Amino acid sequence: MTKNSKVRINQYNPSEIEKKWPRKNLTSRLRLPASRSRGAISRGKQEYSPSLIESKWQSIWKKEKIYSPNLDKAKKPFYNLMMFPYPSAEGMHVGNMYAFTGADVYGRFQRMQGKDVFEPIGLDGFGIHSENYAIKTDKHPAKQAEISEKNFYRQLKSIGNGFDWSRTVETYDTSYYKWTQWLFIQLFRAGLAYRKKAPVNFCPSCKTVLADEQVLDTRCERCNSLVEKRDLEQWFFAITKYADPLLANIDKLDWSEKVKIAQRQWIGRSEGTLIRFKIKDLRIKNEIEVFTTRADTLYGATFIVLAPEHPVSAAIKDSKIRAYIEKAKEIQKSLEKDKEKTGVFTGLYAINPLNGEEIPVWIADYALMDFGTGALFGDAHDERDVKFAKKYKIPLTPTLITGDKEFDKKILSLEECFTGYGTLIDSGPFTGLDSKQAMKRVAEWLKKHNAGDFEATYHLRDWLISRQRYWGPPIPMVYCKNCADQKLSWFSMAEENEHKVSSSKHKVLSKDENILDTKYLIHNTDMVGWWPVPEKDLPVELPFIKDYKPLGIHSASSGQAVKAPLASHPEFYRTKCPKCGMNARRETDVSDTFLDSAWYFLRYVSTEFDSVPFDEARVKKWLPVNMYIGGAEHSVLHLLYSRFITMVLKDLGFIDFEEPFARFRAHGLIVKDGAKMSKSRGNVVVPDQYVKKFGADSLRTYLMFMGPFSQGGDFRDTGIEGTHRFLRRVWALAQKSISNSKLLISNEGKRAVNKTIKKVTEDVSNLSYNTAIAGLMEYYNFLSVQKEVSKEEIEVFLKLISPFAPHIAEELWSILGNKTSIHKSQWPTYDEKYLVSDEVIIAVQINGKLREVLKIKNEKLKMKNDIEQLAKESAKIKKYLEGKQIKKVIYVEGKIINFVIV
């Protein structure tokens, strides 16, 4: 190669190239018929110009629809999905691009394995995050959505992913949220959507209630404000009904382990015993139910503690106690956890069913209504109980010892509070048992005497679904006062309703098998007066209103309520009752964003269908999703809600699978200078400038090379320069090989190429993209020192790199004379027989320390004696062995020989 051509190949100057190949020129070229436009844009030229080839190939791919599989005819469907983005912020940052690229690499790999890969994209554009952003930019959310959509789709296109752009889904589109509303109605009918008044999380800044999952350490996940506990009537989804199947299925999922652990923890099943304590005072008939995980300490229970909201607490009339209850509720609302616990004696006594002892019933602020039964028994083996008992001079009886005499002395004198498992003492017939046996025996005893049973309780709460905001799907329910006065409800009309919908193909639960449980409907037993909007009237369109901003809490005579923006619009909420035809009122709350995203994967395969939410045949063919990639921050939000909705749809007979995502992998987080990217830190990296300067291929390759995909990495400008240099070298190398079509691959070359295919194939399968790229770099280094590189070698190389750098691979592939896309080509395979080298390197160790490296012909490998002899002949080794006695020789074939000497 001449000096001049060398310079020309390596020089990369975008502005120069732009001058040479102005945009106008490019577009005119693109109007050429596909057959002619395929081929090098820089025919005869040798510069690598990302901006030219990337936009060129993106157009051709779109025109040739290589990423739009025929959803009905595909033979090997592979649904490759990444979590769709919130288009709320200023645009996509490299973190988003990282996730999408990682998923896309996998999709491209599968496509080259012969799969019909469906990789859709859309926008999760309804909801608080988008609305908050709109408020910030002082634009109407609908207007802002338009702007964001355009910007996001432009950015997403620029990174060259294999998205099927013919099937986008935007959650704020009427044709989509019509079916989100439909979904709500299905849940309502199944008794899984209900209203109740409950202490809920209220964000004073977002001016709406939030689900438990959206509260992080007492703060709003969106705006970080401290949330407040408020008693409000809200819509809930009874996800707790599915706690057990949601938990059980986790074991069967091929998901990132840490996400599975997080879900198990969030569902938080704890097994224990439910104990019924009779109350001595006959005027109150109630029993008190107590849940415990430590039934072994029941014999030593010396008091009962009720939560301030407990029904028995509520029944107490004494004014002093009432005053305490109100105060305690306030304290609990403040969510302060470290405050000293307070309590008050109710004057009531309960009877310990195990030993018949009368024990006092207290109310205290450390008992929580939303865990277990809202009541607990106090004993000497719980630190909070002991602290409380000491403060109020309640006696304590230790019933567990450890066998360590010194320590037991302290336990018995109440100097130490022992909370572990031990041996029971002073426990009547249970004395002498160990804790685990005792828990079982006690529960059995209680069951036999009708005073309790084994029971599980959960951390999971029902999903609070209503939001007092504007930018979401209006909840498709109508409240009719006339019907309410007559105590009419959808459920009281269940028979009639069942008849009405029996012609539709899904199963409707009869009244008896209704999942609805009165436990959830304490305050509003039959949901009287509430009717779903008839399906034919969907969608309930979100009207365009100017005063869309949240209003927050207002007090009415009936108590506190949060007013939704739509509640100021009679033209929206005034309607006729679908049941009796009288004047009625629409629900003015909208549903949670997470409902929008809990079923979108079903819609992608059905975008052209208007009369159904999702097409049965398509869903059958494409779902569950084969590979789902997204952020670990959705471990217990989106991923749990999607699983729940999918299970419900299965139970209602709409689909025939329970789990939406067969395989899920969480990607890592991209940080900048060691810190999480955030606007406040000012270290958000926007991909556009890098795409412009280095090209999407360089950025993609860099992002995937930075570190393990599951762990994320630290973004640095100098790093991307490295991968850009690499691609330029690849470009130059390919030019070198164009004319070498007849060259045969050497033996050494065969070994290298087979080794590389093996490594890249395995690594990409495992999403170990960083090491796959390292393998490709090594292979490049090997090829670049060869005198000549064959066309075959470079073609394999291009195929292997094509998932990471799809444009340059396609361009060079085309320059090499290929007429069809590299992305539709067959992934290379390797042959084990070429992996064996005829020369092997053996490390020689003395007592485990490396002393010499031997090169040995392969055929000698199997013979330990030969190797040992060879090693002993080495001058270096001789020196070490001289005068020493060899105790042992360890030989690992093809790797190591170790002399153990005295």
Place this chain on the structure above:
RNA sequence: GCCCAGGUGGCGGAAUGGUAUACGCGGUAGUCUCAAAAACUACUAGCCGCAAGGCUGUGUGGGUUCGACUCCCUCCCUGGGCACCA
């Protein structure tokens, strides 16, 4: 407090119990150039040594093993999840 993940050169990171630091970044020197940039070549864990070579090294301290970044135990630190959970 409980549950995960992790701690390796100047930096990002590689290593089925078998040659620790692959690959890349950065750095140093050189080639090319009037010069610079780019590109290319060589070196680049630390210490001692002109060299040959040797010693020390994967957060800490111990253990198992012929051999440990890898397995077991102790402790320390970082990141994440959960937490007034009875």
